[in-house]
Amino acid sequence: MGEEPLIRWAWIGRNWPQIEGMLVDHVVMALVPALLGLLVALPLGLASARWRVLYQPTVSLMNVVYSLPSLAVFIVLIPLTGLAERTTVIIPLTFYSLAVLIPAVVDGLESVPDHVRQSAVAMGFGPMRRLLQVELPIAVPVVLAGLRVATVSSISLVSVGALIGRGGLGYLFIDGWQRQFPTPIIVGIVLVVVLAVLADGLLVLAQRLLTPWARARRTA
Amino acid sequence: MNWLIDFFGDPANWSGPDGIPVRLLEHVEFSAVALLLSMLVAIPLGLLIGHTGRGAVLVVIAANAARALPTLGLVVLIVLLVGVGTTWPVLVPLVALAVPPILVNTYEGVRGVDEDLRDAAYGMGLRGGQVLFRVQVPVAMPLILLGLRIAAIQVVATATVAAYVGLGGLGRYIIDGLATKDFPSTIGGAVLVALLALAVQLCFTLLQRVLVSPGVSRRTRLR
Numbered sequence: 001m002g003e004e005p006l007i008r009w010a011w012i013g014r015n016w017p018q019i020e021g022m023l024v025d026h027v028v029m030a031l032v033p034a035l036l037g038l039l040v041a042l043p044l045g046l047a048s049a050r051w052r053v054l055y056q057p058t059v060s061l062m063n064v065v066y067s068l069p070s071l072a073v074f075i076v077l078i079p080l081t082g083l084a085e086r087t088t089v090i091i092p093l094t095f096y097s098l099a100v101l102i103p104a105v106v107d108g109l110e111s112v113p114d115h116v117r118q119s120a121v122a123m124g125f126g127p128m129r130r131l132l133q134v135e136l137p138i139a140v141p142v143v144l145a146g147l148r149v150a151t152v153s154s155i156s157l158v159s160v161g162a163l164i165g166r167g168g169l170g171y172l173f174i175d176g177w178q179r180q181f182p183t184p185i186i187v188g189i190v191l192v193v194v195l196a197v198l199a200d201g202l203l204v205l206a207q208r209l210l211t212p213w214a215r216a217r218r219t220a
Numbered sequence: 221m222n223w224l225i226d227f228f229g230d231p232a233n234w235s236g237p238d239g240i241p242v243r244l245l246e247h248v249e250f251s252a253v254a255l256l257l258s259m260l261v262a263i264p265l266g267l268l269i270g271h272t273g274r275g276a277v278l279v280v281i282a283a284n285a286a287r288a289l290p291t292l293g294l295v296v297l298i299v300l301l302v303g304v305g306t307t308w309p310v311l312v313p314l315v316a317l318a319v320p321p322i323l324v325n326t327y328e329g330v331r332g333v334d335e336d337l338r339d340a341a342y343g344m345g346l347r348g349g350q351v352l353f354r355v356q357v358p359v360a361m362p363l364i365l366l367g368l369r370i371a372a373i374q375v376v377a378t379a380t381v382a383a384y385v386g387l388g389g390l391g392r393y394i395i396d397g398l399a400t401k402d403f404p405s406t407i408g409g410a411v412l413v414a415l416l417a418l419a420v421q422l423c424f425t426l427l428q429r430v431l432v433s434p435g436v437s438r439r440t441r442l443r
Contacts, residue, residue: 063421064418064421066370066373067373067376067377067414067417067418067420067421068377068414068417069376069377069378069380069410069413069414069417070377071380071381071391071394071410072377072380072394072409072410072411072413072414073410075394075398075406075407075410076407076410148284149287152284152287152288153287155288156287156288156289156290156291159290159292159293160290160291160292160381162292163292163381163384163395163398164398169290170290170292170293172293173290173292173293173296173297174296176296176297176300177296177300177384177385180300182297182300182301185293185296185297185300186297188290188293189289189290189293189294189297192288192289192290192293193285193288193289195288196285196287196288197285197288200284200285200288
């Protein structure tokens with residue numbers, strides 16, 4: 001390698017259109033699982049919080065899911081969903097998101113103080129209205145903390161998909177390794193981290209907007 | 221199912237440098253070293269910021285950003301820059317992976333200890349360090365162990381990626397199988413890693429029974 005610089009800036013400019021394509025692919029494959037995970041985790045979490053018998057089996061199952069290596073799951077799915085397909089990456093990542101989000105939803109609902117719940121009942125709130133207007137808003141910080149972890153991990157994990165031919169920015173790692181050329185690898189790492197930090201920041205912002213009372217209390 | 225029988229039934233897969241026992245040992249070895257190194261960094265730091273409350277915001281933001289580091293990219297980059305030969309290039313990304321959950325859970329655990337409890341400990345005449353180790357750590361133990369468990373499982377599952385750059389471990393079966401279209405080997409490797417991760421999970425469940433004081437039996441959350 002010798003004379004090879006760590007980064008060849010010209011390479012980035014020349015290949016930007018392709019990198020942009022990978023970036024878009026990466027975002028889709030990372031965000032779809034996080035959002036799908038949230039959509040599925042809400043009803044499952046609600047059910048587990050209401051009927052405690054469901055909680056332990058659900059969490060145990062999710063712990064098992066969480067311990068499966070992503071690469072292994074991608075490979076097992078290939079015969080069903082196809083090599084180098086987005087769905088092959090999206091399905092396992094959705095399950096990992098669920099593993100983080102279901103306990104978050106349950107914990108969030110449990111963080112609602114009993115006296116608040118009782119006040120809502122006393123004010124004549126039905127179960128549905130109590131859930132939507134009292135319990136879920138109070139659960140927001142805990143649920144969003146889970147969503148942040150799920151989103152950031154998804155963004156990082158998508159790149160493993162490159163080993164089965166569909167990894168968004170992860171392709172840059174394979175490309176750099178095969179040509180023994182560090183520039184694409186560094187570009188890939190930086191973009192993945194930037195994406196994750198951006199997504200995390202947006203979720204923090206969302207939390208501020210969704211829980212205005214938290215800020216009011218702090219300044220009061 | 222037939223693939224699994226093909227893989228686990230082949231005596232050649234059970235002996236020699238490419239046999240399951242050797243690969244399993246390699247996998248456990250660098251996972252354990254990575255976890256120990258991460259604990260050395262993350263637990264003291266977590267205890268410190270949890271106890272003093274100083275620098276917490278910064279450390280937690282940094283830990284969350286570190287979660288985003290793609291392991292495959294780091295492994296490939298480090299091996300490309302320093303060359304193959306030793307196993308330590310794979311330790312760096314694994315440590316980067318394991319530090320955030322341990323650090324954040326340790327910090328949250330210590331910080332989350334009831335203020336009344338802490339004040340009572342000071343009131344009984346305990347000094348800062350005593351409050352930390354006799355009160356805050358035992359109460360935070362379930363969360364600290366949870367962080368360790370998440371880290372251990374992620375390390376075991378992700379260490380498979382090391383095989384891509386020619387290092388050992390159970391990932392060899394997956395990567396080599398993928399390269400040579402040897403599906404039994406790939407699936408067999410995947411199953412082995414999953415079993416190892418489940419074994420780790422079980423170990424931590426037992427550890428939790430032993431290490432968590434019976435006076436502290438609060439439910440903990442996954443993070």
